[in-house]
Amino acid sequence: MRPGDSLSLIADSLDLSGGWHALYAANRQAVGIDPNLIRPGQKLTVEGEADEK
Secondary structure: OOOOOOHHHHHHHOOEOOHHHHHHHHHHHHHOOOOOOOOOOOOOOOOOOEOOO
């Protein structure tokens, strides 16, 4: 992740099924209770499949 990234931007860029909610659910332990507070350099797990465009 880079400064300015958000779970929503990351999920959208990956066309992640379930959007940022799914990304947060998969990374709740790493992110913590505030999904708006992610840190540059933090590594996230992406579960599931991306939606096809």
